[in-house]
Amino acid sequence: MKAGRMDAQLVFLVGINAAIVVAAMALVGDRFMSLYNFQSMGTQVPELGLLALGVMLAMVSGNGGIDLSGIALANLSGVVAFLLAPGLFDASDAPVAFFAMFSVIALLTGVLGGALNGALIGFAGMTPIIATLGTQLLFTGIAVGLTGGSALQLGYVPVIDDFGNMPWMGVPRTFAIFVIIALALAAMLRFSRFGIHLFLMGSNPKAARFAGIRVGAMLFRTYLLAGVLASVAGIIIAARTSSIKWDYGSSYVLVAILIAVMAGVRPEGGYGRVVCVVLSAIALQILSSLFNFMQISNFFRDCAWGLLLLLFLANARLDWGHYTSAVLRRHPATTG
Amino acid sequence: MTFRKPMLSALATSVAVLGLAGAAQAQDKEIVTVVKVTGENWFTRMEEGVNAYNEETDGIAARQVGPGRADAAQQAAIVQDLIAQGVDALAIVPMDPSTLEGVLRRAQGRGITVITHEADNMQNTQLDLEAFDNAEFGAHFAEDIAECMGESGKWTSFVGSLGSLTHVQWADGGEEYMSQFPDMELVSPKNESFNDANRAYELAKEILRSHPDIKGFQGGSAIDVIGIGRAVEEAGLEDETCVYGLGLPKDSSAYLESGAVDGIAFWDPKDAGYVMNILAHKVLNGEEIATGDDLGVPGYTNVTVSDGPGDGKIVRGQAWVDVTKDNWSDFPF
Numbered sequence: 001m002k003a004g005r006m007d008a009q010l011v012f013l014v015g016i017n018a019a020i021v022v023a024a025m026a027l028v029g030d031r032f033m034s035l036y037n038f039q040s041m042g043t044q045v046p047e048l049g050l051l052a053l054g055v056m057l058a059m060v061s062g063n064g065g066i067d068l069s070g071i072a073l074a075n076l077s078g079v080v081a082f083l084l085a086p087g088l089f090d091a092s093d094a095p096v097a098f099f100a101m102f103s104v105i106a107l108l109t110g111v112l113g114g115a116l117n118g119a120l121i122g123f124a125g126m127t128p129i130i131a132t133l134g135t136q137l138l139f140t141g142i143a144v145g146l147t148g149g150s151a152l153q154l155g156y157v158p159v160i161d162d163f164g165n166m167p168w169m170g171v172p173r174t175f176a177i178f179v180i181i182a183l184a185l186a187a188m189l190r191f192s193r194f195g196i197h198l199f200l201m202g203s204n205p206k207a208a209r210f211a212g213i214r215v216g217a218m219l220f221r222t223y224l225l226a227g228v229l230a231s232v233a234g235i236i237i238a239a240r241t242s243s244i245k246w247d248y249g250s251s252y253v254l255v256a257i258l259i260a261v262m263a264g265v266r267p268e269g270g271y272g273r274v275v276c277v278v279l280s281a282i283a284l285q286i287l288s289s290l291f292n293f294m295q296i297s298n299f300f301r302d303c304a305w306g307l308l309l310l311l312f313l314a315n316a317r318l319d320w321g322h323y324t325s326a327v328l329r330r331h332p333a334t335t336g
Numbered sequence: 337m338t339f340r341k342p343m344l345s346a347l348a349t350s351v352a353v354l355g356l357a358g359a360a361q362a363q364d365k366e367i368v369t370v371v372k373v374t375g376e377n378w379f380t381r382m383e384e385g386v387n388a389y390n391e392e393t394d395g396i397a398a399r400q401v402g403p404g405r406a407d408a409a410q411q412a413a414i415v416q417d418l419i420a421q422g423v424d425a426l427a428i429v430p431m432d433p434s435t436l437e438g439v440l441r442r443a444q445g446r447g448i449t450v451i452t453h454e455a456d457n458m459q460n461t462q463l464d465l466e467a468f469d470n471a472e473f474g475a476h477f478a479e480d481i482a483e484c485m486g487e488s489g490k491w492t493s494f495v496g497s498l499g500s501l502t503h504v505q506w507a508d509g510g511e512e513y514m515s516q517f518p519d520m521e522l523v524s525p526k527n528e529s530f531n532d533a534n535r536a537y538e539l540a541k542e543i544l545r546s547h548p549d550i551k552g553f554q555g556g557s558a559i560d561v562i563g564i565g566r567a568v569e570e571a572g573l574e575d576e577t578c579v580y581g582l583g584l585p586k587d588s589s590a591y592l593e594s595g596a597v598d599g600i601a602f603w604d605p606k607d608a609g610y611v612m613n614i615l616a617h618k619v620l621n622g623e624e625i626a627t628g629d630d631l632g633v634p635g636y637t638n639v640t641v642s643d644g645p646g647d648g649k650i651v652r653g654q655a656w657v658d659v660t661k662d663n664w665s666d667f668p669f
């Protein structure tokens with residue numbers, strides 16, 4: 001965003017967050033506003049938020065970009081790390097080294113999986129939605145094959161459990177990591193050559209190609225990055241649940257896309273802001289917890305998510321400028 | 337941004353309207369039963385038990401919730417939000433016990449009572465309720481089969497798969513019971529039906545071919561008796577064979593009527609839901625549960641208590657329900 005100019009989507013998302021919190025205060029009261037509840041919601045945001053950031057990267061890259069394989073790769077990363085890490089360090093003797101090794105192996109799996117997506121889309125020229133649907137099934141299949149379909153138990157390793165569930169100075173650690181990753185990603189998109197080229201490519205791939213941007217390599221790196229984000233989500237899921245299961249979070253695919261669309265990421269490519277994705281993920285989490293507090297049926301939640309998705313997609317399509325005065329009319333800029 | 341206002345207010349209004357339903361709550365102790373998934377017959381039946389406890393008990397607000405889809409992540413999110421709400425007790429049928437360990441450790445840290453069902457490998461629970469001991473359940477089928485066969489002849493057993501721990505325990509329990517009869521001969525035991533009625537049918541036909549004089553069948557998964565029943569019916573051996581196993585009344589009714597299946601047993605999720613709430617209530621009141629206690633529900637009148645894998649205990653009943661052609665219509669599923 002250019003300095004000094006307000007971003008309508010950002011203001012909107014801040015407003016949504018405020019509105020949901022005010023609604024929660026009015027409807028549920030003190031029980032909702034407790035520190036514990038905010039910590040509890042904070043531990044729930046990162047896994048979905050990271051997957052949504054991956055979806056955002058894929059969407060921004062244009063070319064009908066999307067990543068459906070995120071949660072499958074997250075689970076596969078956990079499975080591979082679980083199977084390999086104990087061979088190098090013992091979880092009870094050297095818990096810190098074990099967890100570090102676990103994370104490194106998971107990240108490497110994410111790199112490999114992301115590279116596969118990137119190669120299929122960037123170099124083989126496959127349509128993202130088909131390619132990532134295929135790799136989603138592939139990753140899931142490998143995870144089932146490796147585990148025989150049952151859950152893998154990490155057991156109670158205090159270091160890992162604290163990382164996943166316990167707050168540090170009042171802030172859940174996983175949430176802090178999520179924010180740090182989001183900041184790093186935002187800085188990279190804004191200042192690095194990769195980031196600038198990504199938005200150019202997403203806005204107009206043909207022009208980008210003629211301008212000398214290597215589109216294939218750019219797509220490869222984009223999906224690789226999405227894969228790494230998914231594997232971080234995998235590490236967080238493993239820490240939070242002290243276990244790994246191939247079908248954990250099977251409902252996350254839709255929700256991650258919803259978060260990205262709600263954040264104003266343009267599905268056609270070329271626009272999306274990290275801060276908006278973070279705010280959108282937080283808004284959805286608060287709303288989801290509010291539904292639980294108010295004992296609203298979980299079927300309604302699925303229905304509400306679907307409605308929100310359509311609503312925001314329609315909102316992105318409609319030119320509201322027709323209905324407002326020229327002074328208020330603002331169009332999103334094309335860089336993040 | 338003025339042009340966003342309509343949407344914003346629309347959202348706020350819809351949230352407000354929806355909120356009215358769940359607004360006021362009395363000062364009752366809150367026991368929330370969390371099931372694997374909402375809308376499945378099994379858990380709809382369980383909800384009847386939870387609601388019954390809610391209505392029959394003063395000072396307790398009992399209700400049942402569950403995710404719209406069978407996803408361990410969604411169940412964990414619901415449990416986490418319930419902990420943040422500070423409910424008094426949770427009664428959980430875990431989708432996958434291991435994924436909830438961390439969350440339930442926090443729940444207990446906040447002083448919330450945790451009861452589980454069908455999770456005898458769970459560490460972070462105070463009481464885990466099991467409808468019965470699996471070996472005893474298997475022996476129960478074997479008892480029926482032996483009686484029906486006159487304690488002599490060939491019999492066989494089925495399992496969903498050799499990986500299904502409970503099914504294998506039932507088959508082993510049956511075999512153990514039969515070992516007291518010298519004239520009973522077990523042939524090709526533990527046939528794997530892979531929870532597929534057609535596969536069970538094919539297997540049963542094969543067995544009838546290779547052992548034309550076979551008399552007894554013990555089913556494992558809930559559809560095994562259906563497959564076996566079809567094979568027996570086709571062979572016209574309804575009166576010569578004795579088929580018993582796990583089954584659901586409606587699904588097996590046709591074969592019960594024709595005599596191809598002689599009897600089935602299952603455990604009633606309604607009672608399990610009710611008893612989970614009894615246990616939660618007792619723990620909230622600081623009462624201990626001991627072997628021999630009568631919980632006042634048929635099948636749970638003489639429970640067995642043993643140590644669980646964690647600090648908690650496992651409570652077992654003898655809560656199987658026997659169903660024959662005379663009483664299958666009493667059950668709505």
